[in-house]
Amino acid sequence: MFRVIESRMIVPNIHLLAFEAPAVARQIQPGQFIIVRPHEDGERIPLSVADWDAGQGTVTVCLLNVGKTTGEIAALEEGSRIPTLVGPLGNATEIGEHGSVLCIGGCYGIGSLFPIARALKRKGNRVVVLLEARSSYLFYWEKRYAEVADKVLYITRDGTRGWKGHAGRLPEILQSLAEPVHRIIINGCTFLLKRGSEASLPFGIPTTVSLNPIMIDGTGMCGVCRVTVGSATRFACVHGPDFDGHQVNWQELLQRRKAYMNEEVVPLRTSRCEDHLMKK
Amino acid sequence: MESPKPPKKKLDLNRREMPKQSPEVRRHNFDEVALGYSAETAIEEAVRCLQCPSANCVKSCPVEIDIPAFLEFVAQGNFTDGIRVLKETNCLPAVCGRVCPQEEQCEGSCSLVKKGGQIAIGRLERFLADWEAGQPEMKLPQVLAPTGRSVAIVGGGPAGLTVAGDLIKLGHRVTIFEALHKMGGVLVYGIPEFRLPKAIVKREVDYLVRLGVEIVTDYVVGKTRTVDSLLEEYDAVFVGSGAGLPWFMEIPGENLNGVYSANEYLTRMNLMAGFLFPRYTTPIKNHRRVAVLGGGNVAMDCARTALRLGAETRIIYRRSRTELPARLEEVENAEEEGVIFEFLTLPVRYLGDENGWVTAIECIKMRLGEPDASGRRKPIPIENSETLYPVDAVVCAIGNSPNPLIASTTPGLEVGKKGNIVVDESTGKTSKPRVWAGGDVATGAATVILAMGAGRKAARSIHEYLCSL
Numbered sequence: 146m147f148r149v150i151e152s153r154m155i156v157p158n159i160h161l162l163a164f165e166a167p168a169v170a171r172q173i174q175p176g177q178f179i180i181v182r183p184h185e186d187g188e189r190i191p192l193s194v195a196d197w198d199a200g201q202g203t204v205t206v207c208l209l210n211v212g213k214t215t216g217e218i219a220a221l222e223e224g225s226r227i228p229t230l231v232g233p234l235g236n237a238t239e240i241g242e243h244g245s246v247l248c249i250g251g252c253y254g255i256g257s258l259f260p261i262a263r264a265l266k267r268k269g270n271r272v273v274v275l276l277e278a279r280s281s282y283l284f285y286w287e288k289r290y291a292e293v294a295d296k297v298l299y300i301t302r303d304g305t306r307g308w309k310g311h312a313g314r315l316p317e318i319l320q321s322l323a324e325p326v327h328r329i330i331i332n333g334c335t336f337l338l339k340r341g342s343e344a345s346l347p348f349g350i351p352t353t354v355s356l357n358p359i360m361i362d363g364t365g366m367c368g369v370c371r372v373t374v375g376s377a378t379r380f381a382c383v384h385g386p387d388f389d390g391h392q393v394n395w396q397e398l399l400q401r402r403k404a405y406m407n408e409e410v411v412p413l414r415t416s417r418c419e420d421h422l423m424k425k
Numbered sequence: 426m427e428s429p430k431p432p433k434k435k436l437d438l439n440r441r442e443m444p445k446q447s448p449e450v451r452r453h454n455f456d457e458v459a460l461g462y463s464a465e466t467a468i469e470e471a472v473r474c475l476q477c478p479s480a481n482c483v484k485s486c487p488v489e490i491d492i493p494a495f496l497e498f499v500a501q502g503n504f505t506d507g508i509r510v511l512k513e514t515n516c517l518p519a520v521c522g523r524v525c526p527q528e529e530q531c532e533g534s535c536s537l538v539k540k541g542g543q544i545a546i547g548r549l550e551r552f553l554a555d556w557e558a559g560q561p562e563m564k565l566p567q568v569l570a571p572t573g574r575s576v577a578i579v580g581g582g583p584a585g586l587t588v589a590g591d592l593i594k595l596g597h598r599v600t601i602f603e604a605l606h607k608m609g610g611v612l613v614y615g616i617p618e619f620r621l622p623k624a625i626v627k628r629e630v631d632y633l634v635r636l637g638v639e640i641v642t643d644y645v646v647g648k649t650r651t652v653d654s655l656l657e658e659y660d661a662v663f664v665g666s667g668a669g670l671p672w673f674m675e676i677p678g679e680n681l682n683g684v685y686s687a688n689e690y691l692t693r694m695n696l697m698a699g700f701l702f703p704r705y706t707t708p709i710k711n712h713r714r715v716a717v718l719g720g721g722n723v724a725m726d727c728a729r730t731a732l733r734l735g736a737e738t739r740i741i742y743r744r745s746r747t748e749l750p751a752r753l754e755e756v757e758n759a760e761e762e763g764v765i766f767e768f769l770t771l772p773v774r775y776l777g778d779e780n781g782w783v784t785a786i787e788c789i790k791m792r793l794g795e796p797d798a799s800g801r802r803k804p805i806p807i808e809n810s811e812t813l814y815p816v817d818a819v820v821c822a823i824g825n826s827p828n829p830l831i832a833s834t835t836p837g838l839e840v841g842k843k844g845n846i847v848v849d850e851s852t853g854k855t856s857k858p859r860v861w862a863g864g865d866v867a868t869g870a871a872t873v874i875l876a877m878g879a880g881r882k883a884a885r886s887i888h889e890y891l892c893s894l
């Protein structure tokens with residue numbers, strides 16, 4: 146069992162949870178993920194890791210409450226325990242001496258991007274961060290980013306902070322930077338990954354995206370997370386989660402992610418009132 | 426004076442049937458299909474054994490169970506000693522009695538097989554294990570005094586469980602590391618409830634725990650911790666990580682929604698109890714028409730699962746019924762339940778709708794040519810024989826490779842062409858000192874009992890090594 150050390154909503158609908166998982170905390174690298182199952186009858190879902198403390202033996206995630214299982218995790222109380230937390234899974238993000246790196250994060254990806262930006266900075270890269278949200282009140286960890294990034298830019302759909310719009314404005318943002326960018330790394334929802342990759346393609350800047358398909362075991366056994374990258378089928382859990390954003394078949398990924406859209410929401414609508422009668 | 430000969434036993438070729446749920450009933454439930462012998466039937470069946478001196482049954486058992494001895498005890502109605510004999514060499518009798526291909530092993534080499542009256546050894550093994558489970562107290566075998574030596578086992582499937590069972594009894598400290606949240610490997614994620622109830626696997630695992638085996642679930646060796654790191658803490662490591670890398674057909678449309686690997690389909694259903702959605706929160710779709718590709722036991726399991734969820738289910742297999750690699754018993758069960766078989770049929774592409782869901786599978790018809798390297802007649806495509814089967818799900822059950830996670834994170838471990846860890850067959854030794862391997866990770870996808878046999882051999886070799894320290 147894995148104890149919940151911290152559990153709180155940091156901005157509307159985005160929750161931060163820290164778990165006691167010393168074996169995972171000792172090994173984890175930026176860009177890797179864990180698989181969590183919140184209770185014995187629960188589903189296994191992958192979550193990108195936003196931070197960890199090897200000394201304290203804790204692992205932190207940021208997640209968006211969107212369906213049945215994320216809702217259950219978001220509702221976990223401090224001090225409670227969950228039956229499954231397994232990791233670190235997937236490959237670490239390549240932390241090379243790239244030169245100047247533009248890190249783009251949105252939603253839960255603002256969390257998972259942070260250790261990547263921090264590691265890139267420690268490696269001596271120039272780190273520019275672009276955070277995307279629907280509105281200014283959905284940003285978090287700005288102070289943490291200010292400590293590791295050379296520059297932090299914001300873009301909001303409603304224009305309440307920084308640029309107005311979304312990652313599709315990347316070409317203008319790149320021009321306004323007036324400095325070379327040698328690599329782009331994007332963490333967040335599939336639309337952000339797709340838009341960012343499409344926008345960077347004409348600039349020929351290598352773009353790494355952290356994919357987030359449906360997974361079950363996370364060790365390459367089931368193949369539900371398969372994605373087409375270039376002409377090959379890859380398993381995001383073991384070959385990824387990072388891939389070349391210019392090679393990913395986005396339409397297929399978006400469709401595969403939607404496979405259980407209905408089922409994710411069905412349990413939210415069933416009251417399970419009968420359980421009160423059935424339970425001893 | 427002539428010594429009186431013992432009275433010659435009358436040859437009884439009447440192999441006693443084991444009751445089953447009727448097909449009409451069982452196709453609507455996930456309860457076990459076969460119901461097991463009663464004590465009376467078990468005794469009747471065991472009495473038939475000739476106790477022949479050749480005992481070919483023992484020679485063809487991968488874990489060398491003393492079959493005549495346990496049959497003799499059953500014949501006497503002495504089930505306590507019967508189970509004791511069984512458990513001397515087999516720590517998973519309730520599992521083996523259900524899923525071993527006995528027709529190719531013990532029963533296939535029974536002296537009575539030519540007359541069609543081979544002893545139902547598997548059913549009797551199962552009977553004894555189930556009888557013991559019903560007893561108020563389970564007898565634990567003697568565990569030798571602690572040796573102070575320790576073994577880490579990677580993977581809680583049949584191979585790992587066997588190694589654990591053997592080595593714990595010899596007094597070694599044993600820890601099993603399992604990647605999933607439940608012990609049992611393919612026994613829990615792969616084989617369906619109606620063929621191997623999960624309570625039975627749990628019972629066998631609990632037995633090992635009572636013997637002193639330490640179990641760590643949710644722990645991916647190769648990720649959470651490397652084999653090299655385990656070697657710093659343990660005297661030896663056994664890798665039994667299985668064949669967890671699914672094959673796909675590699676034909677157009679394979680990444681459409683509704684196309685599953687057998688591993689995914691079965692894991693959703695068995696490990697995650699998807700058939701109880703939404704009480705259990707892992708979803709499975711309510712498919713109406715399912716095609717299962719392949720002809721092995723896994724294909725039968727997938728098809729019979731889909732059928733139980735109410736789908737019209739077809740098995741699509743490129744050769745004929747004769748070449749089906751699945752056990753005949755499973756094929757017959759599937760046929761009785763109403764699975765449709767499309768033999769000599771090869772899928773060539775999947776068709777999908779605008780939302781990316783599979784809607785049909787296009788196949789061509791085959792004919793059989795000369796035998797190929799596997800000894801089976803090679804299927805040859807028939808031109809212009811395209812056929813379209815409308816489906817809303819396809820399960821690809823055409824095989825698995827060894828999972829590369831351990832091999833790719835363990836320097837010094839020799840790996841074969843098919844991704845298998847190379848081992849010495851008689852000992853399970855790998856190219857890396859203090860590391861043994863066995864089961865599907867060494868052989869590629871095979872059977873539960875072969876993995877257990879490999880585990881048995883490796884345990885023997887590990888024990889020798891530990892005693893030499």
